Amino acid sequence: MVDNQQTGRPEMVAPDASRAPAIELRGISKAFGPVQANKDISIRVMPGTIHGIIGENGAGKSTLMSILYGFYKADKGEIFVNGDKKNITDSQTAIAAGIGMVFQHFKLVQNFTVLENVILGAEDGALLRPSLAKARKELTALAKEYELNVNPDAVVEDLSVGHQQRVEILKALYRQAEILILDEPTGVLTPAEADHLFRILENLRREGKTIILITHKLREIMEITDTVSVMRRGQMTATVKTSETSPEQLAELMVGRKVLLRVDKTAANPGDTVLEVRGLRVRDEAGVERLKGIDLDIRAGEVLGIAGVAGNGQSELLQVLGGMRSGKGSIRVNGQELDLTGLKSDARSRRKRGIAHVPEDRQREGLIMDFHAWENVAFGYHDDPKYQRGLFMDNDALRQDTQAKMAKFDVRPPDCWLSAKSFSGGNQQKIVVAREIERNPDLLLIGQPTRGVDIGAIEFIHEQIIALRDQGKAILLVSVELDEIFALSDRIAVMFDGQIMGVRDPAQTNEKELGLMMAGITDTGPQGQEASRNG
Amino acid sequence: MDKMPRWADVFLIPLISLLLAAGLSALVILAIGENPWAALKMMVSGALGSTYGWGYTLYYTTNFIFTGLAVSVAYHARMFNIGGEGQAMLGGLGVALACLYLPLPHWLIALPVAAAAAAIFGAAWALIPGYLQAKRGSHIVITTIMFNFIAAALLNYILVNLLRPQGSMDPATAKFPEATHLPTLHDLLAPLGIAFSKAAPANVTFLVGLLACFVVWLLLWRTKLGYEIRAFGHSEPAAVYAGINPVRITVIAMLISGGLAGLMAINNVMGEAERLVMNAVEGAGFIGIAVALMGRNHPAGVLIAALLFGFLYQGGAELALWTSIPRELIVVIQALVILFTGALDDMVRMPVERLFTRRKGEA
Incomplete structure (x- = not known):
């Protein structure tokens, strides 16, 4: 792929100065109240290239793209499209200027067909039939040209996430987009789907389209982009040619200091079995079976990573283990059966059995965003006698406890009176991790430990997880980031459609094999179950 | 990090809303040919110019404290209890039954017993909507408002058919026994050498109301139960x-909420009327919503807002009595206050917020 960039793209080797940039932003600034989201940002995106924008969460990438797409109005600065100054006030003018956007969370009507979604908002005239016919013809042509195959008559809710994303791209292309912005497009895709997406993007580039790819994954930037711009704290810190940079350099530009991209850990030294799951089945509120007979074992002193595309039952597994959901089957912790449906199936009882839980969605579940930090530090453990004084809560004890945890886990700023929502994602997560790890649990459930967390904090949280493992605790890690699974796990179980497709030793597998298992393709499924049993 | 200093949120915004409401009310009074300045003076002197006026103002305030607290507690568990009216009606039934049928030798005994009865009846009336919300997902707004109508019909039936004394034409209970009569502020202040109007209905329940504010504050911010209620309200x-x-x-939050609304009855039924009549609540249950909104669902705020609405009620009654401003217009003025402090809160909040953030940005 790197060859392709260098040989097939002469204008990247020597940028054609006579061609106007497809997008040029000059001095864009945008503040939300006291927060300066974008500060004097200038960027030139050359036509026919894939331009990556990388930065940590909250660096201002999405704000910048929202300004380009007309969702926000910049306080200062100018936008040029193909050399012409444009005043982009809303998404309609952005579309008219040839800009299309594929959002992280798709904006599709779930019970419409692909065709209906594509023409939605772009119908010609009052009658649908001619528009639909025209769109059908165009879709067929686009599918052929770019490998964008989707059945035009399929209802969107029946499509896989990867296909839904294609519909979003088709929508933009149908509206004559020449410049395509993709916001974190691979977050929800399997590795194979991501590869397919990258092939589509390469086809688009070959046809002269310009693509802006927003991501926080260094690997994707290195793999597909021609040029990359790095954002940090609302500013553009560098724009470099991808072929002339390295992941280490980009990480340093993003964070502002040297970062270790790997986790240092010794080999696991597993002890007795802590968690034993047998034939676990869970139905959701709609009666759909989400877990279809899960068997799992985790021993003391090991990390079991659960890999899988989001929505294949990992959330339900964490929830039933954490007491947020009822289920059928058997779960034993330290040899004792857990109550899965009755009065003792709630999260409080689970905590009493030595299970700590860092939930996948810390803002919705793990924290009360409007509570002070010190109120959050007891959350879930607030009935602990050490936080009580007679009839009342011992708020002084809580605040002292909070200051101690904040110091130990380097929460910044270390102010226990700030509300949870005032902390950055990484510091919010540190509060949750501190609360759960400091209870010294036998089993730690941890879901998406570093989602929306800045690189500096990722390092810290990973170290804490490994440290807990080395104290001889059992850890169940759920993450959609394969890199994270590989970095932390001593064994990897792959989930697909509510089942464990197999368990692998991270040293003896690779992304390709796991990727196939994540897509449900395996010929060793039953053996995998065996492997899990034998540990 | 916070957008605005707290004092602006707590005092400045309600104050601006209030001034806007007052300004618009002045225009309305002007439009019907009366002098708004004179009307304001009359309201102030009528409500606050004498111990008689204060006696009525504090009487209304007491009602609104209880119904305002009721709405607040439910709100902290993210429920909108608009059934305070019905819960207070049932609280009245509890008070009446206790006073009429229990041997209560002295008001010091009658007060806690009647208060318990009022709270239990009010809580019981909130229990069914609370249970339906918790178990079946029936929306609390719909069920509580329906329960207001059921309460009115039930009370009507009970008063007419069961509790009405023989030969009486009035759908009301008999007068409560002398021993259950609560001391008025006049009775309480006289031993201290403070002269207070004898005719005004404000009574010892006002002190119970102040106590209730403190207890609710303790409950919400100092106990485990309050912690859980607030946590649940923020995120299920x-x-x-x-x-x-x-x-x-x-269920617990609704029980407490209903109990607080029911407690209002010791003020209006036991303290003032000394018998249970139809429509004893007089809309205080609904005013409680505005009081809670304006008081930011905090007991201290509820107390201040209840005082304001007590003033509006008493001042408005004086206006209707002494000027040609019709009674309906008083309702208009009160409605404007509710509209600006409650419903249009954001209209004032956003510009004020912008003002503060801009100043901070320049600094």
């Missing part, structure tokens, strides 16, 4: 994650 998934049982918290 988080509450489940923390092992807080949503059904239990919903």
Whole structure:
């Protein structure tokens, strides 16, 4: 792929100065109240290239793209499209200027067909039939040209996430987009789907389209982009040619200091079995079976990573283990059966059995965003006698406890009176991790430990997880980031459609094999179950 | 990090809203050919110019404290209890039954017994909507408002058919026994050498109201139960994650809310009327919503807002009595206050917020 960039793209080797940039932003600034989201940002995106924008969460990438797409109005600065100054006030003018956007969370009507979604908002005239016919013809042509195959008559809710994303791209292309912005497009895709997406993007580039790819994954930037711009704290810190940079350099530009991209850990030294799951089945509120007979074992002193595309039952597994959901089957912790449906199936009882839980969605579940930090530090453990004084809560004890945890886990700023929502994602997560790890649990459930967390904090949280493992605790890690699974796990179980497709030793597998298992393709499924049993 | 200093949120915004409402009310009074300045002076002197005026103002205030607290507690568990009216009606029934049928030798005994009866009856009336919300997901707004009508019909039936004394034409209970009569502020202040109007209905319940504000504050911000109620109100998934049982918290919050609304009855039924009449609540249950909104659902705010609405009620009554401003216009003025402080809160809030953030940005 790197060859392709260098040989097939002469204008990247020597940028054609006579061609106007497809997008040029000059001095864009945008503040939300006291927060300066974008500060004097200038960027030139050359036509026919894939331009990556990388930065940590909250660096201002999405704000910048929202300004380009007309969702926000910049306080200062100018936008040029193909050399012409444009005043982009809303998404309609952005579309008219040839800009299309594929959002992280798709904006599709779930019970419409692909065709209906594509023409939605772009119908010609009052009658649908001619528009639909025209769109059908165009879709067929686009599918052929770019490998964008989707059945035009399929209802969107029946499509896989990867296909839904294609519909979003088709929508933009149908509206004559020449410049395509993709916001974190691979977050929800399997590795194979991501590869397919990258092939589509390469086809688009070959046809002269310009693509802006927003991501926080260094690997994707290195793999597909021609040029990359790095954002940090609302500013553009560098724009470099991808072929002339390295992941280490980009990480340093993003964070502002040297970062270790790997986790240092010794080999696991597993002890007795802590968690034993047998034939676990869970139905959701709609009666759909989400877990279809899960068997799992985790021993003391090991990390079991659960890999899988989001929505294949990992959330339900964490929830039933954490007491947020009822289920059928058997779960034993330290040899004792857990109550899965009755009065003792709630999260409080689970905590009493030595299970700590860092939930996948810390803002919705793990924290009360409007509570002070010190109120959050007891959350879930607030009935602990050490936080009580007679009839009342011992708020002084809580605040002292909070200051101690904040110091130990380097929460910044270390102010226990700030509300949870005032902390950055990484510091919010540190509060949750501190609360759960400091209870010294036998089993730690941890879901998406570093989602929306800045690189500096990722390092810290990973170290804490490994440290807990080395104290001889059992850890169940759920993450959609394969890199994270590989970095932390001593064994990897792959989930697909509510089942464990197999368990692998991270040293003896690779992304390709796991990727196939994540897509449900395996010929060793039953053996995998065996492997899990034998540990 | 916070957008605006707290004092602006707590005092400045309600004050601006209030001034806007007052300004618009002045225009309305002007439009019907009366002098708004004179009207304001009359309201102030009527409500606050004498111990008689204060006696009425504090009487209304007491009603609004209880119904305002009721709405606040439910609100902290993210429920909109608009059934304060019905819960207070049933509280009245509890008070009446206790006073009429229990041997209560002295008001010091009658007060806690009647208060308990009022709270239990009010809580029981909130229990059914609370349970339906928790277990079946029936929306609390719909059920509580329906229960207001059921309460009115039930009370009507009970008063007419069961509690009405023989030969009386009035759908009301008999007068409560002398021993259950609560001391008025006049009775309480006289031993201290403070002269207070004898005719005004403000009574010892006002002190119970102040106590209730303090207890609710303790409950919400100093106890485990309050912690769980507030956590549940902020995020139900988080509450489940923390092992807080949503059904239990919903029901408990509604019980407390209904109990507080029911407690209002010791003021209006036991303290003032000294018998149970139809429509004894007089809309105080609904005013409680505005009081809670304006008081930011904090007991201290509820107290201040209840005082304001007490003033509006008494001042408005004086206006209707002494000027040609019709009674309906008083309702208009009160409605404007509710509109600006409650419903149009954001209209004032956003510009003020912008003002503060801009100043901070320049600094």
